[in-house]
Amino acid sequence: MPQPTPIDRITLEVARSPKGDAPVRFEVPVPSAASRVLDALLYVRHHLDPSLGFRYACRAGMCGSCAVVINGKEGLACQTTVASLGTRTVSVGPLRSLPVQKDLMVDMKPFFDSFKRADAAFRPTEPARRSIRTLPPGDPDRMLIERQNGCITCGACYSACEWSASRPGYLGPAALNRLLMLSLDERDAKGVRRLAVAATDAGALRCHALGSCTQVCPVEVPVREGMQRLKGLLATRDIEG
Ligand code: SF4
Ligand code: FES
16 A cells, blocks of 8 residues: 655735735745644744744643644644644634634633623632542542543634524523532532523523534543533533522
C-alpha cells in the first residue's frame, strides 16, 4: 500500500474582518506532522502579514483563548495539528455567535455575561458548613462532577450551539453546565434552588440535545449529557425559593 504523501504546505484561508469580506489566502509551510494550526497563523503573522489578528496565550490547551472555527468546526488552534485535518486547504474563522473584533478575535463578553446572568459562581454557606459529605470514588454525584468539570471557558460550545446562534438570551452550554455542578455542590448556599434560572426561557429546557457542544469541546466535557441531567433535575426537584 503506498503511503499518503505528508502535507508539507497548505493554503490557509483566513477570514478577515469586517465580517463578510472574502477570506484571504496564504501559502504556508508545514514543517512537521506535529505542526499546529496556530503555528500556521504565527507563520503568517511573522512572514506574510503582521496585521493578522488572532489570540493565543498558553499554547498548551489550557487557557482556551485560541478557539476558532477550523474547516467549519470549532477547535483550539494550538492543539489542532494540520496533519489531522487531512486537507491541503485549511480554513480558519472566528467563533460564531460572538461579535468579531478583528479577523479571528471575537468579543467574549456575551459568553462570560451568560455566567453572570446565571449567577454561576460559588456562594458559600454562612457560616461555612463544618460537616461535608465525603463522596467516595464511584459515588454517582462524584462521577458526574468529575465528568463535567474541567471547562477552560474557550467558548467553542457556545459557538457550535444552534440555540446560542438563534436565541441571543439563551445562556448556552458552558454556563448551564457550571450551574449543574454548583447545584450538586453541598458547600454551595443556593444548591438546587440556583436551577430556577435554568428552567426559564434562557435555560436548559431550550436545549434540543443535538450534541454539537460535546462534539467540539476540546477537553471532552460531556456538555450534552450535563444538559440532560439538568433537565432531569428540573423535572424532579423542588427548585423554588
Ligand atoms: S464546556 Fe468545553 S467547549 Fe464549552 S467552554 Fe468549556 S471547554 Fe469550551
Ligand atoms: S493558546 Fe491556550 S488553549 Fe490554545
